[in-house]
Amino acid sequence: xxxxxxxxxxxxxxxxxxxxxxxxxxxxxxxxxxxxxxxxxxxxxxxxxxxxxxxxxxxxxxxxxxxxxxxxxxxxxxxxxxxxxxxxxxxxxxxxxxxxxxxxxxxxxxxxxxxxxxxxxxxxxxxxxxxxxxxxxxxxxxxxxxxxxxxxxxxxxxxxxxxxxxxxxxxxxxxxxxxxxxxxxxxxxxxxxxxxxxxxxxxxxxxxxxxxxxxxxxxxxxxxxxxxxxxxxxxxxxxxxxxxxxxxxxxxxxxxxxxxxxxxxxxxxxxxxxxxxxxxxxxxxxxxxxxxxxxxxxxxxxxxxxxxxxxxxxxxxxxxxxxxxxxxxxxxxxxxxxxxxxxxxxxxxxxxxxxxxxxxxxxxxxxxxxxxxxxxxxxxxxxxxxxxxxxxxxxxxxxxxxxxxxxxxxxxxxxxxxxxxxxxxxxxxxxxxxxxxxxxxxxxxxxxxxxxxxxxxxxxxxxxxxxxxxxxxxxxxxxxxxxxxxxxx
Ligand code: NAP
Numbered sequence: 455x456x457x458x459x460x461x462x463x464x465x466x467x468x469x470x471x472x473x474x475x476x477x478x479x480x481x482x483x484x485x486x487x488x489x490x491x492x493x494x495x496x497x498x499x500x501x502x503x504x505x506x507x508x509x510x511x512x513x514x515x516x517x518x519x520x521x522x523x524x525x526x527x528x529x530x531x532x533x534x535x536x537x538x539x540x541x542x543x544x545x546x547x548x549x550x551x552x553x554x555x556x557x558x559x560x561x562x563x564x565x566x567x568x569x570x571x572x573x574x575x576x577x578x579x580x581x582x583x584x585x586x587x588x589x590x591x592x593x594x595x596x597x598x599x600x601x602x603x604x605x606x607x608x609x610x611x612x613x614x615x616x617x618x619x620x621x622x623x624x625x626x627x628x629x630x631x632x633x634x635x636x637x638x639x640x641x642x643x644x645x646x647x648x649x650x651x652x653x654x655x656x657x658x659x660x661x662x663x664x665x666x667x668x669x670x671x672x673x674x675x676x677x678x679x680x681x682x683x684x685x686x687x688x689x690x691x692x693x694x695x696x697x698x699x700x701x702x703x704x705x706x707x708x709x710x711x712x713x714x715x716x717x718x719x720x721x722x723x724x725x726x727x728x729x730x731x732x733x734x735x736x737x738x739x740x741x742x743x744x745x746x747x748x749x750x751x752x753x754x755x756x757x758x759x760x761x762x763x764x765x766x767x768x769x770x771x772x773x774x775x776x777x778x779x780x781x782x783x784x785x786x787x788x789x790x791x792x793x794x795x796x797x798x799x800x801x802x803x804x805x806x807x808x809x810x811x812x813x814x815x816x817x818x819x820x821x822x823x824x825x826x827x828x829x830x831x832x833x834x835x836x837x838x839x840x841x842x843x844x845x846x847x848x849x850x851x852x853x854x855x856x857x858x859x860x861x862x863x864x865x866x867x868x869x870x871x872x873x874x875x876x877x878x879x880x881x882x883x884x885x886x887x888x889x890x891x892x893x894x895x896x897x898x899x900x901x902x903x904x905x906x907x908x909x910x911x912x913x914x915x916x917x918x919x920x921x922x923x924x925x926x927x928x929x930x931x932x933x934x935x936x937x938x939x940x941x942x943x
Contacts (some may be wrong), residue, residue, distance in 0.1 A: 472512035473659025500667030516660030532576035575624035602630030604684035710918035715871030737900030787823035797846030870913030
């Protein structure tokens with residue numbers, strides 16, 4: 455299977471611990487299958503407590519040296535990693551499409567996005583600064599240092615197999631931390647290829663480790679309880695985030711959580727319909743709807759509801775569904791049959807409660823993990839499809855009359871990750887943006903992710919921010935030096 459890559463040595467079926475490829479463990483293997491056709495892609499060694507502990511110990515040994523390297527050195531090494539990721543973009547994108555299913559053009563876009571975090575934090579490494587604070591005593595000086603927190607454990611989801619790792623490893627390594635990555639068991643190949651490129655870039659053994667297999671609880675148990683792990687950085691569902699926070703409480707780890715969303719998208723009467731259509735399509739159907747910031751509930755004001763619904767249904771009915779490696783495909787398979795079952799259930803329960811399907815609504819004729827791109831109208835806020843994250847190619851449209859009604863509906867959820875709004879009225883845009891209880895607001899756009907801006911949620915969508923000048927703070931501790939005994943004589 456590795457012959458599909460230009461550089462077959464990026465295909466690794468082994469865990470990466472302390473710079474060594476561990477091809478077998480005593481616990482057997484986990485099979486990895488392509489969601490587009492069910493084909494066996496790879497078999498990965500199963501790591502359990504022992505291997506995860508070894509990775510933590512290796513990361514701790516490596517930390518003792520890595521933390522003392524100069525910021526300039528770490529910056530240069532990260533730059534080399536960034537360059538190698540960019541040079542190997544097509545192979546990395548192929549791995550993403552094979553294991554995750556997204557169309558290859560989107561997978562290449564994900565590599566650009568992921569590489570952007572490594573480049574950004576290569577730059578930020580050199581900008582970690584403390585302060586000199588005026589003291590209230592003339593014999594005293596007060597200074598702060600920012601220091602790497604230590605060994606970090608990254609637990610990442612399958613939906614962005616490269617970007618979710620880069621968003622964490624970039625700032626962690628720039629700060630001087632080391633890392634044990636537990637990628638989703640459905641998408642380890644991309645993580646392992648990033649590990650191979652990290653070694654080639656000169657990132658020392660033990661600084662970036664990857665554990666494999668589907669013994670998720672065993673691996674997670676070690677990562678959240680081992681005293682040498684000082685930080686958990688997690689992206690995934692709110693349910694698992696809550697569990698990891700509980701488990702991390704026993705050793706009081708610093709935790710960052712990028713969790714689930716239920717993004718509202720509000721389209722006001724005065725919006726540009728063209729911008730709204732393009733924005734909604736990208737916000738909803740990117741990665742076949744499997745994005746934490748996917749527009750999960752699109753609320754459209756009464757005056758343009760029918761016209762917008764028709765335009766969207768027309769465009770959605772033309773989206774090309776297929777194997778993500780095939781030319782021109784816009785919608786790939788969902789990650790697994792459980793995901794398809796959830797999407798089908800959300801659609802049927804909405805229809806049973808009075809919603810109408812304008813296009814799609816069924817399993818796709820390709821079978822397996824494919825579902826038709828769908829638009830549903832007459833959705834109401836109490837329907838499951840508007841309350842839970844659907845994580846699939848289904849666009850539900852809710853009607854509203856007043857601005858206050860839309861804002862109240864948007865905020866009526868425990869989630870608070872992203873929101874979108876479409877309008878040309880500056881007063882309305884400010885008022886609505888300030889009232890929305892989310893960490894991010896897209897205004898007249900459906901594409902908000904970039905390494906230069908702080909990504910993260912409020913409420914039960916998360917703790918902390920990734921990317922931007924704030925992202926590196928999550929991997930640093932502030933130490934304050936109170937220096938007395940200075941005489942003015
Ligand atoms: P998930 O089920 O929460 O899994 C995420 C990661 O956690 C995977 O590596 C998974 O491992 C691991 N995990 C699950 N149970 C665990 C446990 N008991 N102990 C330790 N690790 C455990 O989420 P997902 O289905 O992969 O991803 C979809 C979710 O992620 C959605 O809710 C989405 O909104 C969210 N997400 C959020 C962001 C953000 O930035 N806020 C970005 C992307 C996705 P296994 O794969 O081995 O089960």
